[in-house]
Amino acid sequence: MQEKLVLNFKELAERYEKEVEKFARGHRLCAGCGAPIALRHMFMAAYPYDVVVSNATGCVEVSSTLYPYTSWRVPYIHSAFENAAATISGVEAMYKSLKRQGKINKEIKFIAVGGDGGTYDIGFQALSGAMERRHNILYICYNNEAYMNTGIQRSSATPFGASTTTAPAGKKLPGKLQPRKDLTAIIAEHKPDYVAQASISNPRDFMKKVRKALEKTGPSFINVLAPCPRGWQHPSGETVEIAQIAVDTCIWPLYEVDEGYHWKINYIPKEKKPITDWLKRQGRFKHLFSPKYEGLIEEIQKYVDREWEILLKKTEVFA
Amino acid sequence: MQKFDAFTGNLAIATAMKQINPDVCAAYPITPSTEIMMLFADFVANGEVDTELVTVESEHSAMSACIGASLAGGRVMTATSSAGLAYMWELLSVASGLRCSMVMTLVNRALSAPLNIHCDHSDAMGTKDTGWIQLFSENAQEAYDNVIQAVRITEHKDVRLPVMVCVDGFIISHSYEKMQYMEDKDVKDFIGEFKPYRSLLNVEKPETFGAMVLPNYYMEFKRQVREGMEKARKVILEVGKEFGDRFGRYYGYFEDFMLDDAEIVFVVMNSAAGTVKHVVNMLRKKGIKVGLLKPRVFRPFPSKEMADALRNAKVVCVLDRAETFGGEGGSLYLETKSALQTAKNNVTVINRIYGLGQRDFLPTHVDDIYKEMQEFLNTGNIKLFDYVNLRD
Numbered sequence: 001m002q003e004k005l006v007l008n009f010k011e012l013a014e015r016y017e018k019e020v021e022k023f024a025r026g027h028r029l030c031a032g033c034g035a036p037i038a039l040r041h042m043f044m045a046a047y048p049y050d051v052v053v054s055n056a057t058g059c060v061e062v063s064s065t066l067y068p069y070t071s072w073r074v075p076y077i078h079s080a081f082e083n084a085a086a087t088i089s090g091v092e093a094m095y096k097s098l099k100r101q102g103k104i105n106k107e108i109k110f111i112a113v114g115g116d117g118g119t120y121d122i123g124f125q126a127l128s129g130a131m132e133r134r135h136n137i138l139y140i141c142y143n144n145e146a147y148m149n150t151g152i153q154r155s156s157a158t159p160f161g162a163s164t165t166t167a168p169a170g171k172k173l174p175g176k177l178q179p180r181k182d183l184t185a186i187i188a189e190h191k192p193d194y195v196a197q198a199s200i201s202n203p204r205d206f207m208k209k210v211r212k213a214l215e216k217t218g219p220s221f222i223n224v225l226a227p228c229p230r231g232w233q234h235p236s237g238e239t240v241e242i243a244q245i246a247v248d249t250c251i252w253p254l255y256e257v258d259e260g261y262h263w264k265i266n267y268i269p270k271e272k273k274p275i276t277d278w279l280k281r282q283g284r285f286k287h288l289f290s291p292k293y294e295g296l297i298e299e300i301q302k303y304v305d306r307e308w309e310i311l312l313k314k315t316e317v318f319a
Numbered sequence: 320m321q322k323f324d325a326f327t328g329n330l331a332i333a334t335a336m337k338q339i340n341p342d343v344c345a346a347y348p349i350t351p352s353t354e355i356m357m358l359f360a361d362f363v364a365n366g367e368v369d370t371e372l373v374t375v376e377s378e379h380s381a382m383s384a385c386i387g388a389s390l391a392g393g394r395v396m397t398a399t400s401s402a403g404l405a406y407m408w409e410l411l412s413v414a415s416g417l418r419c420s421m422v423m424t425l426v427n428r429a430l431s432a433p434l435n436i437h438c439d440h441s442d443a444m445g446t447k448d449t450g451w452i453q454l455f456s457e458n459a460q461e462a463y464d465n466v467i468q469a470v471r472i473t474e475h476k477d478v479r480l481p482v483m484v485c486v487d488g489f490i491i492s493h494s495y496e497k498m499q500y501m502e503d504k505d506v507k508d509f510i511g512e513f514k515p516y517r518s519l520l521n522v523e524k525p526e527t528f529g530a531m532v533l534p535n536y537y538m539e540f541k542r543q544v545r546e547g548m549e550k551a552r553k554v555i556l557e558v559g560k561e562f563g564d565r566f567g568r569y570y571g572y573f574e575d576f577m578l579d580d581a582e583i584v585f586v587v588m589n590s591a592a593g594t595v596k597h598v599v600n601m602l603r604k605k606g607i608k609v610g611l612l613k614p615r616v617f618r619p620f621p622s623k624e625m626a627d628a629l630r631n632a633k634v635v636c637v638l639d640r641a642e643t644f645g646g647e648g649g650s651l652y653l654e655t656k657s658a659l660q661t662a663k664n665n666v667t668v669i670n671r672i673y674g675l676g677q678r679d680f681l682p683t684h685v686d687d688i689y690k691e692m693q694e695f696l697n698t699g700n701i702k703l704f705d706y707v708n709l710r711d
Binding site: 050051052054061062065066067068070072073074075076077078079080082083085086087088089090091092093094095096097098100101104106108125126128129132133 | 342343345370371373374375376377379380381384385386388389390391392393409413417518519520522526527528532536
């Protein structure tokens with residue numbers, strides 16, 4: 001029943017003139033938020049599958065389900081912060097059970113959505129468990145690199161040197177002192193059916209990945225970069241551009257790991273931009289340009305270069 | 320047709336689960352409830368049930384998966400103990416708040432620290448206000464019967480609240496006793512087909528579960544949980560009566576044992592009731608008017624009925640197997656006293672904390688308390704609160 005994935009924006013625009021979007025407008029997410037961009041593209045790629053969504057507590061959840069309103073035109077469950085993966089495991093298990101017993105015969109896909117806090121940190125165990133148990137689910141992390149909903153606290157997805165409200169840049173400390181956790185690679189090592197890193201700046205790439213993940217019969221995970229103008233401190237009109245610079249500087253490479261072993265970079269910039277291009281556009285890194293913290297930008301550049309080299313090698317070895 | 324056989328508490332519960340044949344079970348091992356899922360996993364492995372068994376990585380995920388599965392429109396069961404229930408705590412009010420039908424066996428065990436794997440009721444009492452119906456079981460038979468009745472209670476359209484069936488760890492879970500059990504088809508017939516109220520799998524009519532609710536609506540949601548709990552009172556009695564009519568074992572809010580003319584009354588839940596019954600029998604042989612009230616339903620608490628049953632008592636001892644640390648006494652004591660106060664019954668009620676971490680609670684301890692109560696009737700003096708069988 002899956003029809004061909006439509007990637008042509010003109011065609012998509014025509015479709016949504018006639019049909020309603022599954023993630024309805026009128027939600028209360030901030031202007032310039034990256035998350036709803038990811039969600040809308042997710043649904044464009046999932047079209048015309050029937051999907052059920054489980055959502056972790058976070059910006060998307062509080063802004064899209066304010067009773068008595070909802071933005072979700074698909075069955076949706078929010079239960080708690082750390083358990084989106086476990087909750088969708090239960091939904092999928094019931095589906096499997098009822099299907100086996102002949103009590104249901106529809107084709108339904110199951111998607112969990114969580115922010116980086118609910119995925120990298122507090123929801124990490126539930127996510128790891130769901131991947132290991134090989135439920136037929138897709139987990140999408142909309143990654144804005146901090147706890148934005150509670151007011152921009154550092155998470156394990158926050159990059160080195162970023163200023164947040166719990167790791168602020170001050171007279172002695174330059175913001176977060178630790179590099180971020182490489183969650184995409186960690187989940188890839190669970191060997192699910194499909195893992196990918198994506199960005200809202202590259203919607204066609206993201207949509208292809210969502211579709212590919214939904215076509216699998218086992219677990220899949222997509223980590224999509226979704227900038228937060230409030231937390232990253234950039235004008236709300238620059239969200240997509242800043243996500244694009246993250247991709248072009250290779251601090252957020254677009255890649256996938258298919259069937260557990262096949263590593264592939266989906267986009268290699270013609271010219272890898274210096275990391276300063278990305279850092280200088282965001283207020284959270286402003287302090288790094290003061291003489292006091294000289295040398296840190298080079299450290300970040302070295303980190304990005306090393307990670308990129310490792311990724312290139314992985315794609316050579318595990319093609 | 321019913322048969323007799325030797326069952327441990329855990330085997331009795333696993334057998335009930337097999338006969339119920341839930342659509343999904345999600346569970347995580349923890350002593351002393353682990354064995355229930357071990358036994359049940361055998362049923363799954365041998366194709367004796369249709370259940371999708373989700374062996375999650377924690378109790379937190381067990382309850383999360385149960386919530387998701389329940390709202391996806393099917394029968395859901397799980398089991399846990401102690402720290403496992405504590406780890407689920409966050410999700411317990413989610414399960415009741417989202418009006419999930421599900422049955423969880425709680426094999427009662429003490430909470431850490433110090434670490435103790437043995438029986439007390441601190442796990443159950445720690446969750447008494449989370450919107451779960453709580454049934455207590457004296458022995459394997461009652462655990463088996465309660466689990467089967469719980470399915471009917473939790474799925475009743477007026478209730479739709481999760482049910483916790485409590486049974487004492489080790490004392491019951493791991494001891495063999497004689498038990499009567501029904502045939503599979505009779506259990507199947509008693510519980511009936513599951514009829515989902517709403518379902519996440521109803522993609523034609525999508526609904527949002529677990530919305531964000533601000534102060535303008537939140538209280539009404541919580542009042543609805545109370546209403547479900549109030550309506551459960553009637554349903555629990557109806558189901559208990561129907562169960563009795565079919566299978567010969569009747570269940571109500573509590574068991575009254577030699578209570579009618581009793582002046583000295585013990586109130587105690589679960590396995591310790593057996594010990595108290597033994598002592599009551601001994602004292603009755605001497606012509607002493609002693610009785611026992613054994614609550615089966617702690618949530619919703621049967622205040623009116625209990626106060627009525629205790630109307631002739633001259634002194635009441637409530638035995639609690641869990642502490643409130645700084646409260647006037649244990650939770651069962653507080654509820655009982657409150658019920659009596661509402662009924663304007665000013666009878667003296669004393670509280671004894673016993674059996675924490677499965678400290679022995681023997682007939683001689685019951686006898687000692689009886690003597691104190693007898694002394695009270697003569698002198699009017701008695702300690703209101705004390706521990707039982709405690710080192711100095």
